[in-house]
Amino acid sequence: MFTETLRLDEEIDRQTRVEYLDTILHESERLSRGRSFFWDGRVNSLEPQALQPIINPIELGLTEAELERRTGMKVTEVTAALASYVRTIRSGDSRFDRYAAGRRDSLNALEKAGLEVFRGEGGCTACHIGPNFTDELFHNTGVAWHDGRITDEGRFAVSGNPRDHGAFKTPTLRDVAGSAPYMHDGSLATLEDGVKFYSEGGQSNPYLDSQIRPRHFSPEEKRSLTAFLRTLSGKVREGL
Numbered sequence: 001m002f003t004e005t006l007r008l009d010e011e012i013d014r015q016t017r018v019e020y021l022d023t024i025l026h027e028s029e030r031l032s033r034g035r036s037f038f039w040d041g042r043v044n045s046l047e048p049q050a051l052q053p054i055i056n057p058i059e060l061g062l063t064e065a066e067l068e069r070r071t072g073m074k075v076t077e078v079t080a081a082l083a084s085y086v087r088t089i090r091s092g093d094s095r096f097d098r099y100a101a102g103r104r105d106s107l108n109a110l111e112k113a114g115l116e117v118f119r120g121e122g123g124c125t126a127c128h129i130g131p132n133f134t135d136e137l138f139h140n141t142g143v144a145w146h147d148g149r150i151t152d153e154g155r156f157a158v159s160g161n162p163r164d165h166g167a168f169k170t171p172t173l174r175d176v177a178g179s180a181p182y183m184h185d186g187s188l189a190t191l192e193d194g195v196k197f198y199s200e201g202g203q204s205n206p207y208l209d210s211q212i213r214p215r216h217f218s219p220e221e222k223r224s225l226t227a228f229l230r231t232l233s234g235k236v237r238e239g240l
């Protein structure tokens with residue numbers, strides 16, 4: 001029994017790290033395109049320590065040759081791409097980052113359970129995905145629905161796309177514990193309120209995103225999810 005739990009734990013671990021690496025590499029390539037500074041040797045000016053938790057996942061057992069084959073870049077280019085990426089994130093040394101980089105003791109059991117809810121039955125990664133926990137897209141979670149109508153059209157006002165009624169950009173969840181109040185209108189005071197909001201399926205309305213539905217979290221799941229969200233806070237890096 002114990003061994004099985006352990007194995008499951010290791011599997012989740014490995015999966016988290018592989019996904020994390022994939023997204024970072026993808027993002028790195030995307031961001032590095034068309035950026036002239038990217039190839040100019042600026043990588044030497046990076047603080048290697050701050051970069052460490054991010055670069056560590058490439059030690060996942062991938063050989064350099066595999067890494068090059070997988071990315072179509074030289075290892076030094078991958079490193080530079082990662083560096084360029086790290087500059088764009090607000091915070092790169094949260095306990096979650098350390099966990100994703102392979103330090104399993106960085107999250108406690110409750111927080112790991114929260115990560116499972118976040119990725120599993122909570123469905124949060126449908127939108128809060130990647131190292132910054134955002135798909136950079138717009139979704140209707142119902143926050144702007146009041147008294148039977150949308151009080152703020154959000155993205156629709158810009159795009160005119162009927163699918164964007166009351167849709168707002170998925171915010172990053174990095175440092176979310178310190179960024180209350182929540183939602184575009186500040187209508188939720190605490191992280192607990194946020195978790196409750198999703199547990200109840202957001203605010204029902206005709207344009208509600210199909211990924212938002214009642215999840216009926218147990219008190220334990222709510223506690224663990226909130227605890228997990230708190231692990232996304234890290235040192236805020238300057239000069240980004």
Ligand code: HEC
Pocket residue numbers: 118122123124125126127128138139140141143144168169170171172176179181182183184185191194195198199209211212225
């Ligand atoms: C369909 C996409 C989608 C899913 C699924 C989703 N979110 Fe969100 N999330 C958003 C959007 C969009 C906002 C901003 C809504 C607004 O401001 O109107 C948001 C806002 C938040 C906020 C407030 C952040 C801030 O800085 O204001 C938190 C916390 C949050 N989500 C956590 C979660 C959790 C936990 C889950 C899973 C239970 C989840 N989200 C699932 C899209 C999503």
